[in-house]
Amino acid sequence: MNTIRTKLTALLVGSMLGVLAVATGLSLMLLTPPDFSRIDDAAAAQLEMLIDLAERERTPLDIGPYARIGAGPADGLLLDMPTQGINAALERRGRTQRVRVSEPADMWPIVSAPLSDGRWLIVPLGLPAPASSNQWALVGWIVLVALGTTLVMVLAVRRLTEPLALLQRTVATIDPNGDVAPVPEKGSSEVRAAARAINQLAARLGQAMESRMRLVAAAGHDLRTPMTRMRLRAEFLPEEDRTAFVEDLDELDRIADSAIRLVREEVEAGDGVTMRLEAMVADTCAELAAIGHAVEPAQVEPVAIRARPEALRRALRNLVINAATHGHRASVRVACVEGRARVEIDDCGPGIPEKLLPRVFEPFFRVDQARGQPTPGAGLGLAIAEQIVTRNGGSLVLSNMPHGLRQVLEFPAVAEEPSEAGEDAAA
CATH class of the missing domain: 1.10.287 (Helix Hairpins)
Structure with a gap:
């Protein structure tokens, strides 16, 4: 990871x-590593002295299992390394005896040295046997x-890193509506501080969104009264001046309505319903074609999604009208690709300069100079559509084609179980 x-x-x-x-x-x-030859020389010198003393002693000697003169060598497992080392040291000292070092069960290693009369001198090994x-x-x-x-x-x-992991988990749980679930303030002091900061930030963001909605809504509402008075006064203007004046008022009215709708889409909450996407697309295309827009459904496959029907219809209308108006003709396709519902809206216009594509979803951003002659509008259609699509769990991507612009919407496809509300809204 x-x-x-x-x-x-x-x-x-x-x-x-x-x-x-x-x-x-x-x-x-x-x-x-330790010099085992020096250890062997020391053991050989001690054994040489003990052997000489034992040769002079003819009486039996048995002080215990570790010190005695017996008829044979001591029992136990033969230890090859100390046996060979001590014998080599004795040979260097000119002795012909060959001793054996053994390790009886649960006892210290024992040296058995043969005497000239056939007896054996049994003494303990003075140093630990080197480990293998x-x-x-x-x-x-x-x-x-x-x-x-x-x-x-x-x-x-x-x-x-628990505070960072907490922040990562919180960000991953933010839903398309921008809502952040409260984080439990428990654990170590650092984790509690991080959770408290996240909760405060979420609360302030929610308050800021609500304040912006109230501000824009209030501004739009307050504009209605002076705009109404201006329309009344326009009736007293000469005919040649009245038309241009009323058109300007209509443009202001559209800008106010679009701004209010954009803020409402950003903060409006609500659960979606299962609906037939291809049916809504076909109805929207037929509706717009009936009022004079050059729109045609090129390919429509049945697919169901979960969304808010009225909001999604508004987004589709904005995108199709954008293609038909700026791109001269809109061609719409609906398909289901790898478990995702996909809507492609192509036009035959000049497209959008690549350097301006990252800005197309900014409110009030216009690309008329790149798309053709100026057309009425507030520059909020794409921003509203993007907000609607995102809040319904989908994505909206614009890209240039060799001839025209392509607008692609994608939503997670669901099993076709439309509710009555979804059927009625899509109809």
Whole structure:
């Protein structure tokens, strides 16, 4: 996962394991193993003296399992390394005896040295027997340290990044309407502080949206009265002046209505219903063609979505009218592609300059100079349509074709179970 928590955990664990590997490698290089030949020489010197003393003693000697003169060597597992080392040391000292080092069960290693009369001198080994080389123990130690380091780092990073993870989870739960569910203020002090900040931010954003809606609605309402008076006064103007004056008033009226509708779409909430998208598209195209727009449904496949019918109809009207007005002709297709309902609206106009495409959904943004001659409008049609589509769980994308502009709407397709409300609204 490409998250800060994952990256931070990988960085810390990798750093710790790197330090561990370097430290282990340097230890193996710098720490010299013990000189076992010197240990063997010391043991051989002690045995040589004890053998000489035992040769002079003819009486039986039995002080215990670790010190005695017996008829045979001590029992137990033969230890090859100390046996060979001590015998080599005795040979270097000119002795012909060959001892054996054994390890009886639950006892210290014992040296058995033959005497000239056939008896055996049994004495304990003065130093611990060197352990056999076990590389798997080193590997196991490294693996254990690595696992322990990884576990500690994961827990530490998880605790330290919990506020960021909380923010990420909150952002992921924001619905298309922009609503943020309250975050429980529990956990460590940092997590509680992050949750409190998120809740305060969500509350302030909601208040700001409501304030903007009330402001625009109030402004639109207050404009009605002076605009009505201006229409009355226009009746007393000469005919040649009255027409232009009334057209300007109509333009102001459309701008006020569009601004109010845009803000309402941004803050209006409501659950959608299951509806037939192809039926709504066909009805919208027929309606607009009847009033003189060049609109034709090129391909229509049956598909159902969940949305607010009246709002979606308004968005479709805006987009189809935009194509028919600025692009001379609108061709509409409806299809279901990989579980998503797709509506394509193509026109034959000049398209939109690529550098202006990222701005087409900005309120009051106009591209008349790129699309052809100026046409009436407030520059809010695409902004309203984009808000409606997004709040109904869909997406709206505009792209240029070799000849014309393509507007693509996509919604998650659902099983066809239209409610009566959806059927009535789509009809």
